[in-house]
Amino acid sequence: MAVTTEPENPLTAGLERLPVHPTALVVFGATGDLAKRKLLPAIYNLAHEGALPERFYLVGVSRGELTHEEYRELAVEAITSFSRRPPDPDVLEHLLEDIRYVSGSFDEDRVYSSLAAILGEFDGKAGQPLNRAFYLSTAPAFFPVIVGLLGAHGLQHSEGTDTEVRVIIEKPFGTTLGEAQELNRKVLSVFDERQVFRIDHYLGKETVQNVLAFRFANGMFEPWWNRNYIDNVQITAAEDLGIGTRAGYYDSAGALRDLIQNHMLQLLTLLCMEPPVAFSADEVRDEKVKVLHAVHAPTLDDVDDLSVRAQYGPGVVAGEGVRGYLEEDGVPADSNTETYAALRLSVDNWRWAGVPFYLRTGKRLARKLTEIAITLKPVPHLAFRENADGVRPNQLILTMQPNEGVSLSLVAKVPGTRMTMAPVNMEFLYGTAFISQSPEAYERLIMDAMRGDATLFTRNDEVEAQWHICDPIVAKWEATPGPLPQYGSGGQGPAEAERLLLPGDHWRAI
Amino acid sequence: MTTVKDSLWTAHETTPSAIEEALRELLSERHAEHAGYTPARVLNLVCIVDREWSGEIANRLRSVGDSHASRTIVCSVEPGRTSLDAVATIASDREPGPGEFALTRETIVVNVGPGHLAHLDTIVDPLVVTDIPTVVWAPHGHPEAVESLRRLAQVALIDSIDDPEVSEALVRARSLADSLHVVDMAWLRTVPWRERLAATFDPIPLRPQLATISSVEVRHQPDSVASALLLLGWLASRLDWHCSPLLPSGDDLTGSAHAHRQDVTLTLAPAREMQVRGLLGLTVETASGRRLSLDRGPGGLHAEYSNYRKGIERSWTVLGASRGEGGILGNAIRAALARDRIYLPALQAATTMVR
Numbered sequence: 001m002a003v004t005t006e007p008e009n010p011l012t013a014g015l016e017r018l019p020v021h022p023t024a025l026v027v028f029g030a031t032g033d034l035a036k037r038k039l040l041p042a043i044y045n046l047a048h049e050g051a052l053p054e055r056f057y058l059v060g061v062s063r064g065e066l067t068h069e070e071y072r073e074l075a076v077e078a079i080t081s082f083s084r085r086p087p088d089p090d091v092l093e094h095l096l097e098d099i100r101y102v103s104g105s106f107d108e109d110r111v112y113s114s115l116a117a118i119l120g121e122f123d124g125k126a127g128q129p130l131n132r133a134f135y136l137s138t139a140p141a142f143f144p145v146i147v148g149l150l151g152a153h154g155l156q157h158s159e160g161t162d163t164e165v166r167v168i169i170e171k172p173f174g175t176t177l178g179e180a181q182e183l184n185r186k187v188l189s190v191f192d193e194r195q196v197f198r199i200d201h202y203l204g205k206e207t208v209q210n211v212l213a214f215r216f217a218n219g220m221f222e223p224w225w226n227r228n229y230i231d232n233v234q235i236t237a238a239e240d241l242g243i244g245t246r247a248g249y250y251d252s253a254g255a256l257r258d259l260i261q262n263h264m265l266q267l268l269t270l271l272c273m274e275p276p277v278a279f280s281a282d283e284v285r286d287e288k289v290k291v292l293h294a295v296h297a298p299t300l301d302d303v304d305d306l307s308v309r310a311q312y313g314p315g316v317v318a319g320e321g322v323r324g325y326l327e328e329d330g331v332p333a334d335s336n337t338e339t340y341a342a343l344r345l346s347v348d349n350w351r352w353a354g355v356p357f358y359l360r361t362g363k364r365l366a367r368k369l370t371e372i373a374i375t376l377k378p379v380p381h382l383a384f385r386e387n388a389d390g391v392r393p394n395q396l397i398l399t400m401q402p403n404e405g406v407s408l409s410l411v412a413k414v415p416g417t418r419m420t421m422a423p424v425n426m427e428f429l430y431g432t433a434f435i436s437q438s439p440e441a442y443e444r445l446i447m448d449a450m451r452g453d454a455t456l457f458t459r460n461d462e463v464e465a466q467w468h469i470c471d472p473i474v475a476k477w478e479a480t481p482g483p484l485p486q487y488g489s490g491g492q493g494p495a496e497a498e499r500l501l502l503p504g505d506h507w508r509a510i
Numbered sequence: 511m512t513t514v515k516d517s518l519w520t521a522h523e524t525t526p527s528a529i530e531e532a533l534r535e536l537l538s539e540r541h542a543e544h545a546g547y548t549p550a551r552v553l554n555l556v557c558i559v560d561r562e563w564s565g566e567i568a569n570r571l572r573s574v575g576d577s578h579a580s581r582t583i584v585c586s587v588e589p590g591r592t593s594l595d596a597v598a599t600i601a602s603d604r605e606p607g608p609g610e611f612a613l614t615r616e617t618i619v620v621n622v623g624p625g626h627l628a629h630l631d632t633i634v635d636p637l638v639v640t641d642i643p644t645v646v647w648a649p650h651g652h653p654e655a656v657e658s659l660r661r662l663a664q665v666a667l668i669d670s671i672d673d674p675e676v677s678e679a680l681v682r683a684r685s686l687a688d689s690l691h692v693v694d695m696a697w698l699r700t701v702p703w704r705e706r707l708a709a710t711f712d713p714i715p716l717r718p719q720l721a722t723i724s725s726v727e728v729r730h731q732p733d734s735v736a737s738a739l740l741l742l743g744w745l746a747s748r749l750d751w752h753c754s755p756l757l758p759s760g761d762d763l764t765g766s767a768h769a770h771r772q773d774v775t776l777t778l779a780p781a782r783e784m785q786v787r788g789l790l791g792l793t794v795e796t797a798s799g800r801r802l803s804l805d806r807g808p809g810g811l812h813a814e815y816s817n818y819r820k821g822i823e824r825s826w827t828v829l830g831a832s833r834g835e836g837g838i839l840g841n842a843i844r845a846a847l848a849r850d851r852i853y854l855p856a857l858q859a860a861t862t863m864v865r
Contacts, residue, residue, distance in 0.1 A: 007714065018708075052829055402609070
């Protein structure tokens with residue numbers, strides 16, 4: 001059998017930025033908050049750095065009645081307001097000179113006919129068929145509608161060309177396991193899985209990717225990265241802010257769906273996964289899915305023992321009094337939506353059996369902090385028994401924000417004539433060791449999606465496995481009437497969270 | 511960039527160990543003031559400059575955006591000087607808030623005399639932070655100083671454009687590369703052009719066209735021959751061309767390279783209208799009738815493509831903002847942290863194109 005291989009491009013060797021096939025990017029929900037605050041600025045910054053494909057066209061689709069020119073003005077304003085650097089007027093002008101806007105409801109056939117015509121026009125203008133990327137930045141209810149109509153209009157593939165069509169889907173991917181499965185069924189009835197890029201923007205953050213580098217590029221951690229040496233793990237995603245103006249979204253989602261079901265379970269998988277054979281999309285995701293399958297999903301009867309929910313009450317933050325959740329604008333006075341959620345999970349496999357994993361997230365807590373704290377088991381025998389007050393089990397802290405870095409708590413001798421012990425920290429801050437040029441998460445993810453690299457995106461079985469863990473908790477909480485426990489704003493969270501801890505364990509101070 | 515609260519120390523007729531001790535005290539004071547002040551520890555940059563031009567170099571170093579060295583040691587060469595004067599500062603871009611950290615950077619300016627240069631390593635060695643890369647940059651020459659620092663440096667930062675004799679510049683770069691990782695700003699100026707050429711020929715049906723390239727013209731600022739040669743050298747090394755020396759033809763330098771299928775006509779054309787260093791444009795033609803031109807323009811590179819056999823003509827803008835000289839220097843400092851394995855073969859090929 002003859003084997004044909006694609007000719008290589010010897011000019012790409014050593015380039016920091018590899019070429020991306022010319023692409024037309026279609027943003028559904030193009031006038032929404034995400035598009036204005038994140039997507040358009042990210043696209044601009046990619047253009048500024050010369051990272052976009054050589055031929056790049058942008059199309060916005062939304063319900064608002066706008067002309068192409070009005071949408072261009074909206075994009076200029078959004079980029080000027082939210083870009084991480086002041087825009088260069090010439091780059092901005094050229095980026096947006098061919099921008100198109102399609103106005104209409106996402107369930108209208110004419111929207112897709114117009115879109116097809118515009119994409120055909122762009123192919124003609126470029127003199128070659130372009131890759132197409134459809135970015136679904138809409139309310140989740142529209143995801144199946146848009147996907148279905150893209151399929152109905154034949155936009156899910158590019159007949160007779162070797163170009164690629166991809167669909168990028170924002171979170172949340174369903175609000176229950178059933179919804180996620182149904183959405184996957186719908187999406188995969190139109191697109192192949194390799195065409196689908198489910199966004200979890202946390203995975204685009206440098207510091208989250210650094211968890212993989214930290215674990216798999218350093219030999220010193222692997223020998224003790226298991227149940228024999230690790231006592232417990234705490235993953236915390238705390239925010240000092242309240243819900244702000246997001247009552248509409250937040251009250252229908254809550255802390256569990258907003259952060260734990262996606263971001264925090266992703267952190268758990270990165271922490272617990274086995275080393276992948278290669279850093280490729282499916283090798284990495286295969287290992288992550290194995291972790292999710294190993295997580296013991298609570299039964300309805302388990303939920304009360306393994307989870308805690310609460311709402312923030314009034315309190316004092318940064319010296320100023322703040323309202324409680326139920327007093328926030330747009331929140332129903334009888335809302336049972338949790339602004340704090342904590343879980344105790346177990347990963348039932350050879351490496352992690354018996355190690356409790358505590359996950360907690362909340363709004364209006366003492367400060368903004370995302371970290372993974374790994375507490376090691378105490379030493380088996382302590383010779384310094386009489387002066388052992390300062391001896392604590394070692395902790396390894398991976399901090400994602402605000403000060404990205406790694407900290408290892410050790411025990412050292414206090415200078416003096418006596419053998420007195422005290423904990424000390426060995427700290428590494430990423431900002432001190434690199435000349436910082438981290439791209440925004442959305443810049444990285446948009447480029448990866450256009451390039452077809454799905455490593456930092458969530459696969460269908462991954463998202464369903466995440467829901468499999470959270471679904472019983474959602475179901476139990478929705479079936480249990482309130483009111484919810486309250487915790488004071490600006491504090492450490494609800495006292496009820498203490499009951500999740502196994503004997504001897506403590507929540508780290510936020 | 512706004513800096514806040516510089517800590518400052520100055521001394522006349524001082525010694526390296528006194529400077530180092532003062533720096534430790536400054537760091538300690540800064541840390542005592544707020545534990546959030548944290549020294550950056552990425553790389554040392556040792557600059558050897560003529561005193562009279564040190565202001566210009568200081569301006570260039572200020573314009574590098576986020577790409578500052580952690581510790582910058584400026585050896586300012588003053589004719590007739592026999593003793594050392596020094597100024598040490600610790601600067602931070604901001605004050606740390608509660609629970610935050612703020613990076614600090616150290617700058618040491620040491621006034622030295624010409625007699626110090628042959629043994630400059632004995633002055634610089636106590637001042638560098640150990641266990642991080644040390645980069646040497648001597649924009650005003652002083653090869654004896656660079657030579658003395660080879661032992662303690664890992665990276666040489668050069669700009670082959672600085673030398674009026676391009677052949678000597680390329681030979682010097684090769685010599686430095688024997689023991690140091692060389693970051694050449696003349697090479698970094700070719701990055702956008704290399705990226706675009708790579709992208710043009712990246713679609714799988716177009717990759718075989720690389721073997722049919724029949725001519726390349728590079729238009730450059732008159733002083734920037736080195737960048738243009740390095741771009742040609744890169745093509746030659748990646749595409750396995752064998753080059754002969756380029757010869758003057760009017761204002762241009764022309765010559766040819768022997769490729770597998772045919773000879774490639776090479777032209778370097780100076781663009782007198784271009785004020786800033788670097789490349790103005792390039793044109794690549796293939797034996798199959800394709801022609802691609804890229805030229806600097808507002809908002810990026812203006813691209814023109816034609817295929818006379820098929821009667822196709824197109825033009826567009828390849829988006830990208832100019833990095834400016836500050837950006838190039840910033841990129842060079844960042845590049846010192848990585849190894850570019852493509853530069854040396856390109857340099858080697860470029861060297862064969864000059865007499």
